Amino acid sequence: MSMPFLAFSCTSCEFKGSSMAVWGRFSYDNSAEPVPLKRRLAWCTSCKDLVPLEVLPTETTVRELESEIAHKAKIVADFMTKAEHQKTWFQKLLGSSVKMSAEIQDVDFQRSYREDELKDERARAKFLIDRRSGPKCLLCGSEDCLELPTKISPRGTDRAPGPPMPIGMKHPRCGGEFLVEHSGIRISKRLNHRVYDREGTLLRVLEDR
Ligand SMILES: [Zn+2]
């Protein structure tokens, strides 16, 4: 499967980076079942590049996910109740079930997606309960990283990219502004499975199939 990616550059130097840095499968080594590792795009001072940075579980994330799931579940339930009341006598006679609208189906899909995220976040919280170190660069293990802004929304679309725009962060030690744009390219890449210990230290890299 080919995927689109974002291209990063700098206003003052030749730096080029991409969102492909976070691609692949990352997990913690756990004898029972591997625990998925959450990561985000960041600048690593020792790699001097955009890297996947570990994101440690927090109680706030668990709470936010729980309330988002409850909110979406309520939207779906309200829709279903209303639709049930609006059935015609003929539909009731046939016992036909209520169909979700496309919009509600989407809300329901997002709810189930968030439920998977919550399951993973809880698994991480349990597995990393004794974690001592802070989040690490998943390439070199350094903790000296700067997170990129959470919301990066380049102009245009991945099929029709707009001009590069600032992400609101300076290129460390360079002073230029980081820019982002849709690359306009979809690529398919052989991805690896990187396995880490409880402190975020890389144990092995497997070829993912
Ligand atoms: Zn620069």
Ligand SMILES: [Zn+2]
């Ligand atoms: Zn690094």
